[in-house]
Amino acid sequence: xxxxxxxxxxxxxxxxxxxxxxxxxxxxxxxxxxxxxxxxxxxxxxxxxxxxxxxxxxxxxxxxxxxxxxxxxxxxxxxxxxxxxxxxxxxxxxxxxxxxxxxxxxxxxxxxxxxxxxxxxxxxxxxxxxxxxxxxxxxxxxxxxxxxxxxxxxxxxxxxxxxxxxxxxxxxxxxxxxxxxxxxxxxxxxxxxxxxxxxxxxxxxxxxxxxxxxxxxxxxxxxxxxxxxxxxxxxxxxxxxxxxxxxxxxxxxxxxxxxxxxxxxxxxxxxxxxxxxxxxxxxxxxxxxxxxxxxxxxxxxxxxxxxxxxxxxxxxxxxxxxxxxxxx
Amino acid sequence: xxxxxxxxxxxxxxxxxxxxxxxxxxxxxxxxxxxxxxxxxxxxxxxxxxxxxxxxxxxxxxxxxxxxxxxxxxxxxxxxxxxxxxxxxxxxxxxxxxxxxxxxxxxxxxxxxxxxxxxxxxxxxxxxxxxxxxxxxxxxxxxxxxxxxxxxxxxxxxxxxxxxxxxxxxxxxxxxxxxxxxxxxxxxxxxxxxxxxxxxxxxxxxxxxxxxxxxxxxxxxxxxxxxxxxxxxxxxxxxxxxxxxxxxxxxxxxxxxxxxxxxxxxxxxxxxxxxxxxxxxxxxxxxxxxxxxxxxxxxxxxxxxxxxxxxxxxxxxxxxxxxxxxxxxxxxxxxxxxxxxxxxxxxxxxxxxxxxxxxxxxxxxxxxxxxxxxxxxxxxxxxxxxxxxxxxxx
Numbered sequence: 236x237x238x239x240x241x242x243x244x245x246x247x248x249x250x251x252x253x254x255x256x257x258x259x260x261x262x263x264x265x266x267x268x269x270x271x272x273x274x275x276x277x278x279x280x281x282x283x284x285x286x287x288x289x290x291x292x293x294x295x296x297x298x299x300x301x302x303x304x305x306x307x308x309x310x311x312x313x314x315x316x317x318x319x320x321x322x323x324x325x326x327x328x329x330x331x332x333x334x335x336x337x338x339x340x341x342x343x344x345x346x347x348x349x350x351x352x353x354x355x356x357x358x359x360x361x362x363x364x365x366x367x368x369x370x371x372x373x374x375x376x377x378x379x380x381x382x383x384x385x386x387x388x389x390x391x392x393x394x395x396x397x398x399x400x401x402x403x404x405x406x407x408x409x410x411x412x413x414x415x416x417x418x419x420x421x422x423x424x425x426x427x428x429x430x431x432x433x434x435x436x437x438x439x440x441x442x443x444x445x446x447x448x449x450x451x452x453x454x455x456x457x458x459x460x461x462x463x464x465x466x467x468x469x470x471x472x473x474x475x476x477x478x479x480x481x482x483x484x485x486x487x488x489x490x491x492x493x494x495x496x497x498x499x500x501x502x503x504x505x506x507x508x509x510x511x512x513x514x515x516x517x518x519x520x521x522x523x524x525x526x527x528x529x530x531x532x533x534x535x536x537x538x539x540x541x542x543x544x545x546x547x548x549x550x551x552x553x554x555x556x557x558x559x560x561x562x563x
Numbered sequence: 564x565x566x567x568x569x570x571x572x573x574x575x576x577x578x579x580x581x582x583x584x585x586x587x588x589x590x591x592x593x594x595x596x597x598x599x600x601x602x603x604x605x606x607x608x609x610x611x612x613x614x615x616x617x618x619x620x621x622x623x624x625x626x627x628x629x630x631x632x633x634x635x636x637x638x639x640x641x642x643x644x645x646x647x648x649x650x651x652x653x654x655x656x657x658x659x660x661x662x663x664x665x666x667x668x669x670x671x672x673x674x675x676x677x678x679x680x681x682x683x684x685x686x687x688x689x690x691x692x693x694x695x696x697x698x699x700x701x702x703x704x705x706x707x708x709x710x711x712x713x714x715x716x717x718x719x720x721x722x723x724x725x726x727x728x729x730x731x732x733x734x735x736x737x738x739x740x741x742x743x744x745x746x747x748x749x750x751x752x753x754x755x756x757x758x759x760x761x762x763x764x765x766x767x768x769x770x771x772x773x774x775x776x777x778x779x780x781x782x783x784x785x786x787x788x789x790x791x792x793x794x795x796x797x798x799x800x801x802x803x804x805x806x807x808x809x810x811x812x813x814x815x816x817x818x819x820x821x822x823x824x825x826x827x828x829x830x831x832x833x834x835x836x837x838x839x840x841x842x843x844x845x846x847x848x849x850x851x852x853x854x855x856x857x858x859x860x861x862x863x864x865x866x867x868x869x870x871x872x873x874x875x876x877x878x879x880x881x882x883x884x885x886x887x888x889x890x891x892x893x894x895x896x897x898x899x900x901x902x903x904x905x906x907x908x909x910x911x912x913x914x915x916x917x918x919x920x921x922x923x924x925x926x927x928x929x930x931x932x933x934x935x936x937x938x939x940x941x942x943x944x945x946x947x948x949x950x951x952x953x954x955x956x957x
Contacts, residue, residue: 291856293852293855293856322858325856325857325858326858328856329856329857330852330853330856332849332852332853333849334849337848337849337850338849338850338853339850340848340850340854340868340872341600342599342600342868342871342872343867344597344599351854351857351859352857352858352859355854355857355858355859355860355863356857356858381596383597384596384597385596385597385598385599385600387596387603388595388596388597398853401853401857405857
């Protein structure tokens with residue numbers, strides 16, 4: 236049994252201005268084992284990116300703990316950590332960004348981009364630096380002769396490879412992929428995902444894979460967490476979640492996945508209405524306004540996130556009685 | 564048989580030509596891939612014809628600034644009572660039906676029937692125009708001393724007791740000083756005040772705008788309110804008020820410094836806003852976050868990612884701010900509030916045009932206006948071209 240590398244415990248992030256307080260992430264908890272890929276799905280605005288940014292400490296969570304098992308065997312709470320230790324941890328926790336055009340500084344050559352983390356953390360000689368950058372570039376499938384070029388010379392897929400190389404160059408253990416393939420077209424998506432999976436095997440990486448694309452998540456993840464309006468509503472091993480969803484929101488999401496088989500009838504469950512305003516969330520279960528199984532209890536009583544089956548967590552009052560449809 | 568062979572040869576040649584063309588294209592593309600932001604900007608700027616022409620004009624004007632002493636046939640203070648209000652010298656090539664190269668005649672003064680002084684060319688002797696003639700001593704850039712001028716009149720034919728003949732391309736002012744020389748020497752003030760002023764406001768803008776954008780919060784609020792106060796002043800009256808505060812009788816250098824500071828004091832607020840807004844925008848870019856996650860220090864992020872990110876925009880704004888300063892200095896000097904004689908600038912030269920009779924009798928005294936206009940337009944067009952080229956990634 237691999238050790239738990241990351242424990243997210245009751246993490247919340249509130250964005251406040253004078254009048255509005257938006258709970259972008261609301262009391263989210265889950266565990267990540269070493270070498271696993273955790274997929275986080277949900278519609279836009281559900282807080283998945285905010286959660287990812289809290290984990291890499293790009294922003295500070297408002298409350299909760301993010302416990303990380305570092306390479307030295309110690310567990311650090313990334314929320315309460317001094318600057319110096321954080322710098323050490325930063326090497327181990329990296330991020331791959333959504334937009335390959337915004338995430339590379341157009342004014343730097345590819346070599347400068349990939350070597351920047353190395354230069355910031357180690358004092359390397361020029362030839363050592365070059366060697367490392369070249370080896371990582373060829374690992375992600377970039378021709379080392381391209382290193383002198385600027386990002387404007389590359390297509391989206393190649394740029395994403397540069398972003399991956401930059402994240403990998405420090406030998407991280409945990410990588411948060413924030414919609415890492417969403418901006419790419421489908422064939423390139425497949426290449427990049429396969430690359431990520433190969434790299435995972437080679438370097439024993441742990442991924443937190445944030446996406447809105449369920450088929451991608453199904454392909455790459457070991458476990459999947461579904462988020463809605465800042466809350467985690469369901470968390471289970473991928474196959475279990477896709478076959479036997481316990482939350483009506485998951486069911487609706489799964490019904491929207493296209494199946495490449497013309498004989499399968501489209502039985503999409505449409506979600507009515509808009510996603511509620513996160514500044515003013517509904518009472519009871521946040522999903523009750525759009526849930527087709529909603530009863531009186533859902534509107535008034537808060538719902539807790541509990542383990543219904545081994546490893547399968549859900550936040551639904553009617554999880555036991557409903558028989559929801561997944562994808563076979 | 565022979566014919567088919569010839570054919571293959573020619574088709575081979577065509578093929579090879581195609582191949583060469585392809586290689587050339589690949590090379591060009593590779594060059595494009597490896598060009599930095601500034602190189603990309605230059606590529607786009609070169610395509611902007613008007614900007615290129617303006618750049619050439621400005622290059623010529625600034626060459627004139629540096630070598631003013633050498634190019635001007637006369638010095639700043641050379642005058643001749645005889646030539647007071649003299650019209651531009653006519654350059655002749657043919658004397659008594661014979662080609663003798665460029666030369667001028669001496670002006671004799673006469674009076675017409677209204678008792679107005681008029682200048683008549685004395686066609687007896689010729690005074691050839693020569694290159695590299697000796698004249699008044701001058702200094703280039705303040706340390707290269709010489710008395711050789713690019714061109715001037717050879718006065719060896721001069722009869723005894725006559726004033727030396729002076730080449731006056733743009734005519735003379737009321738003290739008989741060569742306007743062409745004075746325009747050149749005046750450009751040393753008129754064209755450098757904006758540059759120095761721009762530099763000062765650039766430094767102010769980067770520091771103040773940077774602080775505002777980087778710290779945000781109340782620092783930002785305070786700085787922005789101060790900027791708003793500055794921007795709400797009407798410029799010209801404020802310039803006049805500030806220049807009126809320059810104490811009289813101080814040295815030319817000090818007046819120059821005062822004017823420059825007044826200019827830059829009023830132009831930094833706009834620039835500071837540009838810096839701040841760019842700072843705010845770039846701070847949120849993914850690549851800045853990526854650098855932060857990689858453990859790059861804040862200072863290095865500012866130097867390596869933020870400053871290069873807004874530099875191109877800043878330079879565009881600086882260029883577009885220069886014309887305002889040229890006009891400001893000229894109008895202040897014109898009103899007698901800027902540079903003061905004996906120092907000169909284009910505005911000082913135009914002071915003589917304040918009376919209508921002067922313009923009517925000596926229209927050449929308006930020539931400095933052309934220079935002001937050309938310089939202002941050139942900076943505007945160049946800035947325009949630079950603005951189009953400023954973001955090569957769009």
